Amino acid sequence: MSDNTRQRRLAALSACDRILSGTRPATMRDRLADMEAGGDLDGRPDFYGDGPVTTLEERVADLLGTEAAVFFPTGTMAQQVALRYGADRTGRSTVALHPLGHQEMHERHAYAQVSGLRSVWPTTAPRNPTADEITELGEPVSTVVIELPLRDAGFVLPTWDELTAVSAAARAIGARLHFDGARIWDSTPHLGHSLSEIASLADSTYVSFYKTLGGISGAALTGTAELASYARVWRHRYGGDVFQQWPAAVTALAGLDRELPRVPDYVRHARTVAAALSALPGARVSPEPPHTHRFRLWLPYPAQALNDAALALAEEEKVWFAAGWQDTDVPGIAMTEITVAAPALAWTTKEISEVAERFLSRAAR
Structure with a gap:
């Protein structure tokens, strides 16, 4: 991926209102907020x-x-x-x-x-x-x-x-x-x-x-x-x-407080997301059901078409579906990793299917 494509993708993801796979990229200001949450910043480093x-x-x-x-x-x-x-x-x-x-x-x-x-x-x-x-x-x-x-x-x-x-x-x-x-x-x-x-x-x-x-x-x-x-x-x-490694330490402490208790919710919802995605035409999910809140998804399209579709959907509708697609050994079949985190918890099966339909229509163009 070129630097320009990567920056364009990060900008599009940051601007999205809804995210199915992954999370919005953190800014340095976000990291500073994590530091505030993870420890007493008036203390000694x-x-x-x-x-x-x-x-x-x-x-x-x-x-x-x-x-x-x-x-x-x-x-x-x-x-x-x-x-x-x-x-x-x-x-x-x-x-x-x-x-x-x-x-x-x-x-x-x-x-x-x-x-x-x-x-x-x-x-x-x-x-x-x-x-x-x-x-x-x-x-x-x-x-x-x-x-x-x-x-x-x-x-x-x-x-x-x-x-x-x-x-x-x-x-x-x-x-x-x-x-x-x-x-x-x-x-x-x-x-x-x-x-x-x-x-x-x-x-x-x-x-x-x-x-x-x-x-x-x-x-x-x-x-x-x-x-x-x-x-x-x-x-x-x-x-x-x-x-000194206090910035890493206090953001880790914040993550233990904020993210670790939510992992069971992520894993449960990953099963819902995986079931919805496996119903797409030609799709395959593994493992099914997922063992964690991450799993792999294969679709019968070239990786470039799917990555272009993800970017177009994000820029046009402010919705992030899934990117990072890679071609496999089977021509015309691409794979990506899906990560179900906090932004995905609000997605219903119906919403996943509707957005997937719009995503695939762009990939087929």
Whole structure:
């Protein structure tokens, strides 16, 4: 996407009165309002991780029921530390990853390039590995990574019984279990258990503060006090011990207060939205019903036609349907990710169908 197209799309989305997928882009003034909501701005800023950063760490550790949590500027850094910790503690340089997982798809293989680790794939199926697949790994591994939900497979989750079985299987082969929980906030409705119950199955969990929660940036690595002590040392060595990070911390606290309680509503309404979209001619939704408030939608049109239609609808009617379409391996079929958040909650099935009809009529021109 060219810079001009991106700016035009952002401007159109910002001006929309109604949004089905996603949220209105935040301005810097919006971020300042989040800071007001997330903490006492008359207090002192953090100094290398105290103050509001410590408050956030304690809040997250309490939510996930862990001994400690350590703030990181990025999730990529947090996950490298988690994998390095496992390798150092077990003496094993191999980790079990999914080929669609974040470490393989979006971190430029930092675990290998920076830490000298190597990976083995328990499965290539578009889902997280099963307990049997963990048990049948052909070599010892230091850490088994499970991404909750597995984003690049379509935001899919295991069942609670499947997840508990994977936890037991990882321990049985002498491996640590690490949850890539960037979007673990979205996972509680499908799994039917609290954040602390989910995190209790793993030795460590990474969470993101801008995914779902809408913070500026930042992440946390949670686990034992020993892991936290190790993580603080390696955070410094990786260059992540930043002088002040209070803006990220207070917007994360605001997100925990505002967005986290609404996630169950988002997930419930995502099922309504998905059902309405799956009824469109030639449409396919996956997973159906959605496991979280995000899912994938395929339509029988070229991506360019759908992106142009989304932009035209936004500029002409001030209604945002869905954009970010990408062509697939099947000619004439495009896919996008749908995110059901606060702006979508007011949409009825009838309204979704009516707007979809106008959207598709533009795509067919």
